[in-house]
Amino acid sequence: MSQTKKNRTIYTVLFLACIVGFWLFENFYTPATYSTQEDNGLETNIPSYFLPGSSTGNIVIHDHFSLSYNEPYEQAEWVAYMLKKSHLTYDDRKRPYFIEDPKVKSKSADWRNYKGSGYDRGHLCPAGDRRFSEYAYNETFYTSNISPQDRDFNAGVWNRLEMQVRRWAKKYGDLFIVTGGVLEDGLEEIGEEDVDVPKYYYKIIAKGDKDNLKVLGFLMPNRESSESLQNFIVPINKIEKVTGLDFFQNLSDDKESEIESGSSISGWKF
Numbered sequence: 001m002s003q004t005k006k007n008r009t010i011y012t013v014l015f016l017a018c019i020v021g022f023w024l025f026e027n028f029y030t031p032a033t034y035s036t037q038e039d040n041g042l043e044t045n046i047p048s049y050f051l052p053g054s055s056t057g058n059i060v061i062h063d064h065f066s067l068s069y070n071e072p073y074e075q076a077e078w079v080a081y082m083l084k085k086s087h088l089t090y091d092d093r094k095r096p097y098f099i100e101d102p103k104v105k106s107k108s109a110d111w112r113n114y115k116g117s118g119y120d121r122g123h124l125c126p127a128g129d130r131r132f133s134e135y136a137y138n139e140t141f142y143t144s145n146i147s148p149q150d151r152d153f154n155a156g157v158w159n160r161l162e163m164q165v166r167r168w169a170k171k172y173g174d175l176f177i178v179t180g181g182v183l184e185d186g187l188e189e190i191g192e193e194d195v196d197v198p199k200y201y202y203k204i205i206a207k208g209d210k211d212n213l214k215v216l217g218f219l220m221p222n223r224e225s226s227e228s229l230q231n232f233i234v235p236i237n238k239i240e241k242v243t244g245l246d247f248f249q250n251l252s253d254d255k256e257s258e259i260e261s262g263s264s265i266s267g268w269k270f
Helices: 003-028 134-139 151-155 157-172 236-243 253-261
Strands: 059-061 066-070 075-083 119-123 146-150 175-181 188-190 195-197 200-207 214-221
Touching (some): 119 151, 146 151, 157 200, 157 214, 200 236, 236 253
Antiparallel strands (some): 075 175
């Protein structure tokens, strides 16, 4: 065999090895868990009276957010977290890999379900709200914290709402947020694990203490919109109706009824 043919053979073998290696990396490589240690006393605690009920009992508590995982839909039915003014830093963080959540007993969906689907791996607790700590930032890349979002929606009106929430945190101080997709029968599914694609997403924001809460609820179709954010404000009891979840269940019945029936923007500057 001539030297030229030998070189071609070597290059072909190396090329094929690279392709196989890349395929194996893309399809089977999963980096180590991020939850290896406590976050040096920076844990973000959520007052118990804020937490919603869970339809599944599959509740996971991380250092900087909590969630209720709904296995049949392969995503969280809600993700809850506190956003403090001190959290809003501009620290530059390297985006880690999306990995399965080691605390979800039923196994959270693999990120590869989203490949080629046309949908974004949409964060529920935004990575941008957790730049104050590398550990807190990385936690948001557990697949239990993502849901299939239309790309223009994720980068558009949903992002506008996230930025508005950050402005409120700067202005008013500590906020409680609970968010997720509306999980219902008949949704489009993606990937080998049949991850459901919500038609709507909700976000509930609360400020103040349990005796003086101000609450706003948003319900948005999973598509881009140029409408004002105020057009998506709905009473909390409407979000409860479409999700089947019970929010603010740990408040007194009178207080829960009071804050869930209204949709006033009084006390919230847009």
